[in-house]
Amino acid sequence: MLQMDLDIGDFCSNWAHCDLFSAYLARMVSHNRLDSLLFSNLYSSALNELLETVFRVHGNSGKLECSVRRQGGLDRIELVFPADEDTFAVYREAIDKLSGKDAEKLYLEALFTEDEPDASLGLLELGVDYGARLAIDRAGDGRMCLVAELTLEDENE
Amino acid sequence: MIAENSTQSFQWTYNENDQEFALHGSLRPQKAEELSKCISALDQSVSNVSGKFYVNVRRLVRMNNVAFHAIAGKILDLVRGRSDLDVHVTTSSVVGWATRKFAVLETMSEKITVSEYDSEFYPGQSFVEDSEFIHVLRTQTKLTWKHEKDLLREHGLKPGMQVADICCGIGDFAVLLQKEFSPDRLVALDHSKSSLDYARQVAADFGIKGIDYVFGDAADMLLEDDQFDFVTCRHSLQVFDRPELILKELFRICKPGGRIYVTNEKNSHCLGEPRGESIQWTYNEVAKLWHHFDMDIEIGPKSRRLLLEGGFEDVTIGSFMVTSTDGDPQGFADIIASWKNLFAGKMASERGDDAAFVERFAKGFDDHIFAALHPKGYAGWPIWVASGRKPL
Numbered sequence: 319m320l321q322m323d324l325d326i327g328d329f330c331s332n333w334a335h336c337d338l339f340s341a342y343l344a345r346m347v348s349h350n351r352l353d354s355l356l357f358s359n360l361y362s363s364a365l366n367e368l369l370e371t372v373f374r375v376h377g378n379s380g381k382l383e384c385s386v387r388r389q390g391g392l393d394r395i396e397l398v399f400p401a402d403e404d405t406f407a408v409y410r411e412a413i414d415k416l417s418g419k420d421a422e423k424l425y426l427e428a429l430f431t432e433d434e435p436d437a438s439l440g441l442l443e444l445g446v447d448y449g450a451r452l453a454i455d456r457a458g459d460g461r462m463c464l465v466a467e468l469t470l471e472d473e474n475e
Numbered sequence: 476m477i478a479e480n481s482t483q484s485f486q487w488t489y490n491e492n493d494q495e496f497a498l499h500g501s502l503r504p505q506k507a508e509e510l511s512k513c514i515s516a517l518d519q520s521v522s523n524v525s526g527k528f529y530v531n532v533r534r535l536v537r538m539n540n541v542a543f544h545a546i547a548g549k550i551l552d553l554v555r556g557r558s559d560l561d562v563h564v565t566t567s568s569v570v571g572w573a574t575r576k577f578a579v580l581e582t583m584s585e586k587i588t589v590s591e592y593d594s595e596f597y598p599g600q601s602f603v604e605d606s607e608f609i610h611v612l613r614t615q616t617k618l619t620w621k622h623e624k625d626l627l628r629e630h631g632l633k634p635g636m637q638v639a640d641i642c643c644g645i646g647d648f649a650v651l652l653q654k655e656f657s658p659d660r661l662v663a664l665d666h667s668k669s670s671l672d673y674a675r676q677v678a679a680d681f682g683i684k685g686i687d688y689v690f691g692d693a694a695d696m697l698l699e700d701d702q703f704d705f706v707t708c709r710h711s712l713q714v715f716d717r718p719e720l721i722l723k724e725l726f727r728i729c730k731p732g733g734r735i736y737v738t739n740e741k742n743s744h745c746l747g748e749p750r751g752e753s754i755q756w757t758y759n760e761v762a763k764l765w766h767h768f769d770m771d772i773e774i775g776p777k778s779r780r781l782l783l784e785g786g787f788e789d790v791t792i793g794s795f796m797v798t799s800t801d802g803d804p805q806g807f808a809d810i811i812a813s814w815k816n817l818f819a820g821k822m823a824s825e826r827g828d829d830a831a832f833v834e835r836f837a838k839g840f841d842d843h844i845f846a847a848l849h850p851k852g853y854a855g856w857p858i859w860v861a862s863g864r865k866p867l
């Protein structure tokens with residue numbers, strides 16, 4: 319397991335943090351995979367979308383914790399970050415969309431909307447395109463927890 | 476054209492002859508406006524095009540949804556706004572997310588097609604990935620290793636180093652490296668999935684751990700800069716149509732002060748006696764045949780120049796000859812037999828050679844085999860080894 323903690327304000331002081339952290343963590347977790355480079359590129363893409371979502375949608379102040387672990391073929395990413403009710407609702411809504419029958423249609427709509435893409439597009443992508451299992455919960459201290467479980471390598475390969 | 480900020484850099488190029496707009500690098504902007512220059516370049520490129528417009532994202536390594544939304548939206552606008560225009564998007568299998576992500580464009584318009592660029596990756600790929608050829612690589616490595624084991628030391632390889640073998644083929648060289656030099660890290664990269672499958676299977680069967688076999692394009696690797704003490708690339712600059720691109724990448728992933736090590740052939744210098752003349756004629760023709768397919772099987776002695784022009788210092792070059800008297804004449808003969816199969820078979824027929832030519836061409840290989848197995852004969856296959864240091 320690997321964990322990173324930092325103040326949400328520090329994290330959000332620079333957009334490039336999303337890219338840097340996802341690249342760094344991807345490198346750390348990509349050892350002993352079928353193909354470390356393919357894996358790390360996919361992992362970084364998925365984690366980057368999660369971090370970009372948190373960058374855009376989060377509560378006022380507090381800590382951001384990111385922990386990642388591997389359980390066999392499954393990779394689990396857990397993000398805990400400040401979230402008021404409105405913030406939580408954004409994530410709730412995305413997860414509701416994903417649990418419905420027309421998740422794929424909603425994802426494509428979000429992807430090709432004429433307007434600015436919605437902040438939850440990344441979550442929809444993870445659910446539909448990456449087949450990730452997403453879950454959320456309140457963390458008690460004014461924060462929320464977002465968990466993504468990913469299977470990035472095809473065992474049959 | 477390069478747009479750069481602290482972490483991401485991407486470029487675009489437009490090739491008018493091919494009506495192809497290519498994106499390259501890492502694309503994770505915060506706002507779509509950051510792409511405005513790129514989008515207007517795309518607009519401008521397409522303005523003179525009718526028929527099929529190609530968008531090439533093969534070398535686009537990272538892309539977030541902001542960028543996808545902007546670029547995919549632009550492509551949709553184009554095909555919807557212009558009845559005379561179709562768009563084809565080319566992705567790469569090296570970048571895991573790309574094909575899946577771009578494929579959704581096909582569902583949005585019939586005028587958009589998406590395909591993964593994998594075969595015809597370079598001109599000689601179908602020959603090099605031939606299963607027959609995979610087989611010959613094994614015997615080749617077995618015979619070259621006798622010489623290279625010591626040469627590698629002379630060129631600076633030591634135990635415990637961070638090592639990469641680029642264009643590793645079926646990975647047998649990496650296995651030998653692992654056993655002989657116990658590197659601290661060993662990455663072996665190739666662009667042939669079948670070769671890598673084979674390599675992983677061999678490593679598993681022999682209980683060899685610690686070799687990281689990865690799929691990739693040697694001319695544009697996902698490996699990071701300045702990682703390796705020693706980077707090898709054997710018999711491969713000669714099968715790729717633009718060896719300088721691979722060299723640039725070998726340079727990039729090598730640590731400052733580290734070395735790269737390349738081996739290459741000059742096939743026209745293969746020799747044998749008896750029947751020397753026929754042998755020589757055939758191997759001169761081999762060089763022309765490879766040239767026809769845009770590969771330079773004569774690179775060997777040019778390696779020094781390639782390394783010097785690639786920015787390496789302390790360049791050393793030498794050569795060795797695998798011969799029928801090294802202790803395994805049959806192995807030598809087997810190699811020549813599979814060359815004959817490939818060169819006088821698939822390659823010659825694809826070039827359209829006539830029967831008379833093929834007969835004479837094949838005869839030189841038979842004569843080479845004859846020389847190798849002849850009790851008083853001698854047959855040789857020369858190989859050039861060059862290495863250079865990346866400046867500190």
Ligand SMILES: C[S@@+](CC[C@H](N)C(=O)[O-])C[C@H]1O[C@@H](n2cnc3c(N)ncnc32)[C@H](O)[C@@H]1O
Nearest residue numbers: 612642643644665666667692693694709710711
């Ligand atoms: C002649 S084989 C040599 C393989 C191995 N080094 C050996 O000596 O046995 C050339 C290898 O280069 C690989 N190759 C050629 N171009 C490549 C590229 N751009 N990226 C990765 N691999 C490439 C081919 O797939 C093939 O396995």
